[in-house]
Amino acid sequence: MSSRDETLGLVDALAQLSFLVQNALAEIAADYDLSLIQTRLLGVLRDREPTMNELGRHLDLDKSSITGLISRAQRRGLVVRTVSDIDRRVARVSITDDGRNLVEQVAELFAVRIGNLLADLADDERQDLARLASRIVGADMRRNGFEPGTEAVSD
Template sequence: MNTVDALVQLSFQVQRILAEAGAEHDLSIVQLRLLGILRDRQPGMLELGQHLGLDKSSITGLVSRAEKRGLVERSPSPHDGRGVLVALTPAGRRLVEVGEAQINRRITELTKRLNATQRKQFTQLASVLVNT
């Protein structure tokens, strides 16, 4: 298998894990990504759209649906009178913690065939690729 095939196949496996974990909580992959971004920050709508690669109307709809479920909340930006920040609610944070634990278990299961040295090397190499 060449590098492209290996990465694509790995991507498919990771996407399957994410889709299954999301489905258990009635979340799409993009909703999972939204909650994952909000784990450690409170971005504005524009920044959120940039992270997710979504336009303004799509991000507004995504946030609105999560807000209706009680997972996120909007608040005025202290730095921009027209800006809105998005943050997890306590219910959203609990869901993130549960989902993160489930995904961690499944990804760990996927990588259990690697020894500790290989996992460290894989993490270093993957970090180079995602930070370019």
């Protein structure tokens, strides 16, 4: 085994893998003039219409940051903000058709890039990696008050 093939420690391996994944997503997002946080926003909105406060929790942003993020996305025609009929202080955010088309393009390219990163793994190794990563993500979400499956991946 060459020194390049030696096993990294768990922390280093996860850190390096995280860098690879985040860099792949950042490069694809940049091709569409999106930041990572904008890409995560669109990913979250693919299957839900959260309130501004819920979005802030999902994305770990304060009120002013989430307001600016939504305003920029709204100017691009990617999202819409609607005021609740029940409580006028509450605004919900939903993705537009343009936003959905954009996030689907990014997600498709991202899947290809991740597939390329995992090309040297056997199918059963990919399944094991998916299962273990899902357990870690699910446990973290529960610790932070979210139900697993409530944040779409693009983040």
